[in-house]
Amino acid sequence: MSAHDRLSLDPIAEARRQWAAHGWAAAADGMAAVTSLMRAQQIALARVEAVLRPYGVTFARYEVLMLLYFSRVGSLPMAKIGKRLQVHPTSVTNAVDRLESADLVRRTPHPTDRRTTLVELLPKGRELAATATEELNTRVFAAPGLPPENVTALVTILAELRHEAGDFSGPRPSSSDAELPAVDHQ
């Protein structure tokens, strides 16, 4: 993260220009979109982690915590966590290892299936989740640096991208919660 030295020109717009100049106009927008995604994620992640740092957790671990926080029982199998967060099983192992070291969660054997390990949210973890969320909400999520209508549009567009990538098979998101973002092309 950290915007080491502000540039005068948008580097992505610059790259887009280069793409067009080299006869790759058809791919210029796609390139710009992918590159923007990379950078925007970096920015968003940096903001979130800045808030979470004092709590001693990263966004990845925070997500695990919240998943458990929302689950009625307060515990979930590792595999289910990985599926919900859409990350590799090894990432779950890593996150849970660290959360366990910090006494925020605990591993428990599954009562009937000896293959699966349950991750249980401990009181300390539950409290951290609640407190950190409050702060994240006010300092980042409630003020993401975009006008509300663009936030919604962003979510909708990315939902379509995620759906297209096979993240979930449910209904196309565009038609349910929000409307398809209709961009006014001048």
Add this chain to the structure above:
Amino acid sequence: MSAHDRLSLDPIAEARRQWAAHGWAAAADGMAAVTSLMRAQQIALARVEAVLRPYGVTFARYEVLMLLYFSRVGSLPMAKIGKRLQVHPTSVTNAVDRLESADLVRRTPHPTDRRTTLVELLPKGRELAATATEELNTRVFAAPGLPPENVTALVTILAELRHEAGDFSGPRPSSSDAELPAVDHQ
């Protein structure tokens, strides 16, 4: 990456619901936006890296290559690369180390400033850049998994986010190349 097992419901929409249910409605959209960004970046990166893998480079290294490819002289100072790509100096060192090992670039001393190291694109690197770009363009950038108008909208919205985050000080992107995406909120 990898969409390990497709879920029936959109996990982010699910989280958004939970947020609202817990009295955090004001932050729900922001949370969804940030989370979507994380996942979308993962998806985009995975697609790109899948194409680049046979070439033996990652997206980070590819970006360095392209920067040099576009520079007239074919060489740039490390610091300038870091600023353009908006990454930490140590990341540039890392990428250049590997590119140099693969004989794609070469480090040269700066003629007048002995602090700076120039990175020079070698013929092999130039060729790889051209070939890989062709394939990336056709396999990813030209078909990013979104309708063209949404790709443009995405780029515009993210440009605003990046500008807001201080990535560049030039003109607000929304008013120059593309129009402000006007989302129809039904």
Add this chain to the structure above:
DNA sequence: ATCGGATAGTTGCATGTCCTACTGTTTTCC
């Protein structure tokens, strides 16, 4: 019942990113 395939988790390895700290250079300013 049993064997083969699917599942759950872990470990080892490679990568990228950032941060902090440190060494040289160059520039700035008194």
Add this chain to the structure above:
DNA sequence: GGAAAACAGTAGGACATGCAACTATCCGAT
């Protein structure tokens, strides 16, 4: 001029992520 500040690049350390490989367990088809 000369000291202080800024700048360029690198080394070491902490994390997260993914892949491949491996063990243990469960499940289904024969």
